[in-house]
Amino acid sequence: MSEPQSTLQRNRIHRALSRPNLLMGADRELLLVTGLVAIILIFVVLTLYSALFGIAIWFVIVGALRMMAKADPLMRHVYVRHLRYRHHYLPTSSPWRRF
Numbered sequence: 129m130s131e132p133q134s135t136l137q138r139n140r141i142h143r144a145l146s147r148p149n150l151l152m153g154a155d156r157e158l159l160l161v162t163g164l165v166a167i168i169l170i171f172v173v174l175t176l177y178s179a180l181f182g183i184a185i186w187f188v189i190v191g192a193l194r195m196m197a198k199a200d201p202l203m204r205h206v207y208v209r210h211l212r213y214r215h216h217y218l219p220t221s222s223p224w225r226r227f
Contacts, residue, residue: 148201154193155204162189 149156162185169182196203 148197150197150201152190154190154197155201157205158193159190162186162193174179 151159166182166186167185170179200206
């Protein structure tokens with residue numbers, strides 16, 4: 129016997145449309161801002177200490193951003209939304225809580 133034909137329409141969802149926008153395994157905007165700060169620190173100040181500090185900042189922050197993206201690729205968006213709605217959701221257990 130043949131299987132009954134499905135009347136549902138199938139639509140392809142391309143992987144590029146549903147994946148988070150990452151660069152080097154970290155959030156793209158945060159990584160680019162970190163790179164900009166490191167480049168400014170290295171090439172504007174032009175001392176050996178600022179170059180070492182800029183390189184150290186780059187590696188430390190990129191490592192932290194990659195760990196953050198590995199835990200949740202959309203963590204930056206969730207945190208910004210949390211800050212926006214902070215006044216609506218107060219950190220109390222119920223409206224009738226005693227202060």
